[in-house]
Amino acid sequence: MxxxxxxxxxxxxxxCIGVGVGGAQLFVxxxxxxxxxxxxxxxxxxxxxxAIVIDLRKFKTEEDYKKVIEACHSIHNVPDFxxxxxxxxxxxxxxxxxxxxxxxQNKFIPKTxxxxxxxxxxxxxxxxxxxxxxxxxxxxxxxxxxxAQDYHRCIGCRFCMAACPYGARSFNWLDPRPHIRHVNPExxxxxxxxxxxxxxxxxxxxLGKGPACVEASEGKMMYGDLADPNSEIRRYLDExxxxxxxxxxxxxxxxxxxxxxxxxx
Amino acid sequence: xxxxxxxxxxxxWTLIFILLxxxxxxxxxxxxxxxxxxGITGMSRDVSWGFYVGQFTFLVGVAASAVMxxxxxxLHNYKKFSKIVILGEFLAVSAVTMCLLFIFxxxxxxxxxxxVIIHPTPHSILFWDAIVLNGYLFLNIVIGWNTLQAxxxxxxxxxxxxxxxYVSVPWAxxxxxxxxxxxxxxxxxxxxxxxxxxxxxLASAFAAGPALLIxxxxxxxxxxxxxPGYEPIQSVAKIVAYAMCVNFFFILLELxxxxxxxxxxHVLPFKYLFxxxxxxxxxxxxxxxxxxxxxxxxxxxxxxxxxxxxTTMLFACIIGFISLWIDKGFGxxxxxxxxxxxxKVFEYWPTFPELVITIGVYAVGFLVLTxxxxxxxxxxxxQAESGSEPVH
Numbered sequence: 301m302x303x304x305x306x307x308x309x310x311x312x313x314x315x316c317i318g319v320g321v322g323g324a325q326l327f328v329x330x331x332x333x334x335x336x337x338x339x340x341x342x343x344x345x346x347x348x349x350x351a352i353v354i355d356l357r358k359f360k361t362e363e364d365y366k367k368v369i370e371a372c373h374s375i376h377n378v379p380d381f382x383x384x385x386x387x388x389x390x391x392x393x394x395x396x397x398x399x400x401x402x403x404x405q406n407k408f409i410p411k412t413x414x415x416x417x418x419x420x421x422x423x424x425x426x427x428x429x430x431x432x433x434x435x436x437x438x439x440x441x442x443x444x445x446x447x448a449q450d451y452h453r454c455i456g457c458r459f460c461m462a463a464c465p466y467g468a469r470s471f472n473w474l475d476p477r478p479h480i481r482h483v484n485p486e487x488x489x490x491x492x493x494x495x496x497x498x499x500x501x502x503x504x505x506x507l508g509k510g511p512a513c514v515e516a517s518e519g520k521m522m523y524g525d526l527a528d529p530n531s532e533i534r535r536y537l538d539e540x541x542x543x544x545x546x547x548x549x550x551x552x553x554x555x556x557x558x559x560x561x562x563x564x565x
Numbered sequence: 566x567x568x569x570x571x572x573x574x575x576x577x578w579t580l581i582f583i584l585l586x587x588x589x590x591x592x593x594x595x596x597x598x599x600x601x602x603x604g605i606t607g608m609s610r611d612v613s614w615g616f617y618v619g620q621f622t623f624l625v626g627v628a629a630s631a632v633m634x635x636x637x638x639x640l641h642n643y644k645k646f647s648k649i650v651i652l653g654e655f656l657a658v659s660a661v662t663m664c665l666l667f668i669f670x671x672x673x674x675x676x677x678x679x680x681v682i683i684h685p686t687p688h689s690i691l692f693w694d695a696i697v698l699n700g701y702l703f704l705n706i707v708i709g710w711n712t713l714q715a716x717x718x719x720x721x722x723x724x725x726x727x728x729x730x731y732v733s734v735p736w737a738x739x740x741x742x743x744x745x746x747x748x749x750x751x752x753x754x755x756x757x758x759x760x761x762x763x764x765x766x767l768a769s770a771f772a773a774g775p776a777l778l779i780x781x782x783x784x785x786x787x788x789x790x791x792x793p794g795y796e797p798i799q800s801v802a803k804i805v806a807y808a809m810c811v812n813f814f815f816i817l818l819e820l821x822x823x824x825x826x827x828x829x830x831h832v833l834p835f836k837y838l839f840x841x842x843x844x845x846x847x848x849x850x851x852x853x854x855x856x857x858x859x860x861x862x863x864x865x866x867x868x869x870x871x872x873x874x875x876t877t878m879l880f881a882c883i884i885g886f887i888s889l890w891i892d893k894g895f896g897x898x899x900x901x902x903x904x905x906x907x908x909k910v911f912e913y914w915p916t917f918p919e920l921v922i923t924i925g926v927y928a929v930g931f932l933v934l935t936x937x938x939x940x941x942x943x944x945x946x947x948q949a950e951s952g953s954e955p956v957h
Contacts, residue, residue, distance in 0.1 A: 385911065386607075387604050402906075429751060434686065435695075436684045454674065456677075457668075462614060462902075467907060471603070471610065473602055473608070474602045492604075495673075546753065549753055550752070
C-alpha cells in the first residue's frame with residue numbers, strides 16, 4: 301500500500317490528536333489518587349494530631365535508652381554503620397542535654413540533667429520546613445500531623461536535610477542492606493540515594509498498635525492525640541512542665557520533653 | 566552556523582579532544598558513583614551538600630553575569646560591547662549547562678528527576694529554580710544564535726529577539742535570586758538565614774562572571790584573529806571592580822550583624838570558617854586566601870594604572886575569580902552546615918572521585934563553551950577580514 305504526502309499528513313495529524321487526547325485523559329484520571337477508595341481498618345489508631353511525650357525523669361539507665369532505640373531500628377530495617385559517622389542512619393538516638401537544646405545554654409543546671417542523654421527523633425512539626433522545601437512532595441504532612449516520607453518518590457536532592465533544624469533526617473549514602481543485621485520482612489528496606497527518618501510507626505498505627513519506641517519504653521514515653529482535650533497525653537502535659545526543641549523557629553514540634561531535676565536523677 | 570565548529574585548526578581539535586577525554590573520565594567516575602552511591606563523596610549526615618552544590622551555586626552566578634554586558638549594550642546602547650555581548654551570552658549557556666549537570670550528579674536517585682515535573686510543587690524553591698534555569702538556558706541559546714545568524718546575513722536581528730533580550734534581563738536576576746532563596750529561607754541555618762543573601766549572590770556573580778569573561782577574551786585575543794579590543798575589556802574591568810567592592814561590602818555587613826549581635830548561631834559559622842572551632846579548621850587557610858585575594862584584586866582594579874595595564878588587570882581578574890570561587894563554591898555551602906543543628910562540628914572535604922566528577926562536569930561546560938565560542942569567533946574573524954561591523 302502506498303500513500304501520498306497528503307494522506308500521510310492526514311494520518312499523522314489524526315495520530316497526534318489521538319495521542320494528545322489519550323495523554324490528557326491519563327492526566328485527568330491521574331488527578332484522582334489510585335487508592336482513594338481504601339479506608340483504614342476499624343482497628344486502626346486515628347488522631348487529629350499525633351504527638352509524643354518523653355519523660356526523661358523516668359529514664360535511669362543506659363539500658364532504658366538502648367531498648368527504645370533498638371525497638372525502632374530493628375523493626376524499621378535501619379542499617380547500622382558502626383563507627384562510620386559519615387554514612388550513619390538513625391531514626392531515634394541520644395545526645396547530651398547541651399547539644400539537644402543548644403539554645404537553652406545554662407551553666408548552672410543540675411549536673412544530673414546536664415549529663416543526662418536526651419532521646420531525639422523527628423519532631424513531626426506542624427509547620428515542617430522539610431515538607432515545605434521538598435520538590436516532589438516525597439515528604440509530606442498527613443492529616444493526622446505525621447510527617448511522612450515516600451522512599452519511592454524521593455529523588456535524593458537532600459533539600460529536606462538542609463531544611464530540618466533538628467538533624468532528624470538521614471540519607472542513604474551507600475547501600476543500606478548489607479548493614480541490616482536482621483531484615484524485618486514486614487517493612488521495606490531502602491535503596492541508596494533516598495532520605496529517611498522516623499515515621500511515627502504509621503504502619504503500626506494502621507494495625508492498632510502505638511509507636512514501637514513508646515511500647516519499648518515501658519511507660520517512660522507516651523503517645524496520643526493533642527487535638528483531643530480529654531486525651532491522656534493532654535492531661536499529662538497539663539500536669540507536667542514540658543519543653544520542646546528550638547520552639548523559637550515556629551515549627552511547632554510534636555515531641556515534648558519533661559526534664560525534671562536533681563531528685564529525678 | 567554550527568558547521569563553523571567543524572572547521573578548525575590543529576590547536577582547536579586538540580583542545581576539543583582533551584576536553585572530551587576529561588569528560589569521559591568524569592563520566593566513568595560518575596557511573597561508579599551511580600553504582601556505589603553518593604557515599605564515595607565527602608558528604609555526610611551533617612554536611613549533606615558539598616562540592617557539587619557549591620559549584621552549582623557559583624556557576625548560576627557566572628551565568629547571570631551575562632546581563633552585565635546585555636544591559637549596557639541593549640538598554641544603554643553602549644556600542645563598544647557589540648562584539649563581545651555574544652561571548653557573555655554563550656558563557657551563560659555553558660554555565661547553565663554545568664549548573665544543571667551539577668544538580669544531576671548530586672541527586673541520589675537521578676533516574677527519578679522527572680518527579681520534579683510529574684509532581685510539580687510550587688512551595689519548593691527547587692521547583693522554581695528548575696524553571697528559571699531552564700528558561701534562562703533557552704533564552705540565551707535563542708538570543709545568541711539568532712543575533713549571530715542575523716550578523717552573518719548582515720541584517721538586523723528580528724524584532725522578537727529584542728523582546729527576548731528585554732525578558733532576559735530580569736530573568737538573569739531571577740536565576741540568582743531564586744538560587745539564593747534555596748538557602749535564605751531555612752529556619753535553623755543561621756549562616757544562610759539573611760535577607761542580604763540574594764543581593765550578595767548577585768554582587769559576587771557580577772564580579773566573578775565578568776572577570777572570567779575578561780580571562781576568556783584575553784585567551785581569544787591571543788589564539789585567534791578576533792580582538793575584542795582594549796576599551797570594551799577596560800569597561801568590563803570597571804564592572805568587575807565595582808561588583809567586587811559591593812560584594813566585599815556585603816560580606817562586611819554580614820560580619821557586623823553576626824558579630825555585633827553576638828548570637829551564637831550567627832557567630833559560629835564565621836568562627837568556623839575563619840578561625841576554626843576546637844581545632845577543626847580545614848577551611849581556614851582557604852577563607853583567608855579568599856579575603857586576601859579579594860582585597861588585592863580590588864586594589865589592582867580600582868587603582869587606574871594597574872587597571873589600565875592589561876597584565877596586572879588580567880592578574881587581578883584571575884585572583885578575584887579564585888577568591889569568589891572559594892567564597893561561594895566552597896565556604897558558603899559548607900559554612901551553612903557547620904556547626905550542625907546540635908552545635909557540633911563534623912567537617913567536610915571533597916574526596917578524589919568527587920573532584921574527578923566535578924572536573925568532568927567543568928570539562929563538559931568548557932566543551933560547550935569552546936564549540937560556541939568557535940562559531941562566534943569564526944564569524945568575528947570573517948567580519949574583521951571583510952571590514953564589516955555587526956548590525957543590530
